[in-house]
Amino acid sequence: MSEPTPRAAPAPAAFAPPSGRRTRTVLWHLLVAAVLVVVLYPVIWMLGTSFKPATEIVTSDRPWPLHWTSHNFPDGWHADPGVTFGRFFANSLTVSALAVAGTLVSCSLAAYAFSRLEFRGRSVMFAAMVATILLPYHVLIVPQYAIFKKLGWINTDLPLVAPKFLATEAFFIFLMVQFMRGIPREIDEAARLDGCGPYRTFLFVVLPLTRPALITSAIFSFLWTWNDFFTQLVYLNDTDKFTVPIGLSLFVDQTGMTSYGPMMAMSVLALLPVFLFFLAFQRLLVDGATSSGLKG
């Protein structure tokens, strides 16, 4: 969709010959590429270091390895004597998948009500919903912890997953509301004339049309849960319950240079889903962020 407004600058164009314009294009590409190299340097460095032998990490400043090795991956995978990263990945996948499912179901229901149904108190509730987006999460963590402790849910996945089924990620409601408002009213009015009640209209008419917003929400919901550290840190205690972020944080105790390789190897694996989503949906991710002001 890259069609920036034609920012024609008539004055320079009139003075400069066509070759000047080409020079400027080349200069622009050089400038952007240079900035990009600086910005992406940490990512390049991470990838390079994950394939470096330990000796080279200590001695060389080069971001990519001279002698490639894949040792860091099995070393990192088994860094913890009790549990492998396989366990952490399985745990993270479970939590993230359930979080996505919960978010999609509960948020789409709420979004449909806010955007297409009329009932008493709707605007007040909508305002309350938007306000919860701005609420700092940290104020809820202590009482939520107390609640989950009473329920005996500490050290299980439930505190991470159950709230998502009750539409606590108000941000996605907001995103879906914005999208559903764009769907022409006539469509569900036609459905109603054909005898559909609000439930069937939602399921068979509005929901399929909302698919782009649902996909955006699913992806961001997955990535946020995958990257989330705070809640997982608070609720999970046993190593075999740990998710990838907490598994990774175990490396912090081993600060020696020799653990850099395995640590970066596991960081690469931890970011692999993010990279894959990025490659597959980069246009969608950027546009999704644009239209809604999503964070990364």
Add this chain to the structure above:
Amino acid sequence: MTPASRRRRPARPGGVADRTAGYVFLLPWFAGLAIFTVGPLVYSLYLSFTRYDLLDAPKWIGLANYRRMFTSDPRYFHAVRVTLEYVVVVTPVKLGLGLAVALLLNRRRRGVGLYRSLFYLPSLLGTSVAVALVWRSLFAQGGAASDGLSSLGLPGTDFVNDPSWSLPTIILLSCWQFGAPMVIFLAGLKQIPSELYDAAAVDGAGFRQRFLHVTLPLLSPVIFFNVLLETINSFQAFTPAFIISGGTGGPADSTLFYTLYLYQSGFNDFRFGYASAMAWVLIAAVAVITALMFRLSRLWVFYGDGGNR
């Protein structure tokens, strides 16, 4: 009087079913709001007036938590200062970078879409533990940053463990993620009609004047949106500080962010009442700052006729 039915357009069937359906659809959200937001909010307000270690019942101690916070806890003030320093530096620098790169990318050239995506990548990797670990390794003793400096003949240092450099290291990490505001700026720049630039050019306005008199005013709603979002988010920064300092907020408390101290007070020291009081002061601060920013925005945010939103 039935306001709901009066507002309804007469041609539409549905009626009563429609109105109950609204509540049915909102049932999960409403339950979530009660159980996970409003309930905890009220409970944490209560806890903030108690001493509570999660094992014994909360014990009412009135304003003692707040008094301690404001009169006899130097670490608390320190955490406030660290957080404010962070917010005050990160917000303008990050947004400045975002705007600069957005202006650079706001033209019709080949590859612009790819560039845009690549600049957004750091924001997507975001506040993950993996990225914080990368940062920690880059800036620790013998990491690429200090080695690079010493190979340039400058004194390299162990940025992560040097109290005067540890916070700037984390600030740099946040500013690095300028992709998210950049993408929003780009969307805003696209909304500006090109005729305005043509007209300005005809009037003899140079690049700087066009930027000051066309771009900035028309972009001001988007700038405001970004400032608001970035400020609120910055107050809640946690993961980078936790990972880079190994959970301590060190060295010498130089990275003791507000949320990190809140976490320590609760989950390390079992002062859950104190942590709740801290959380409520954070809410109040964020609310006041948000309100203030909206008030101030009237002075500088320019909404054109019909404008953006």
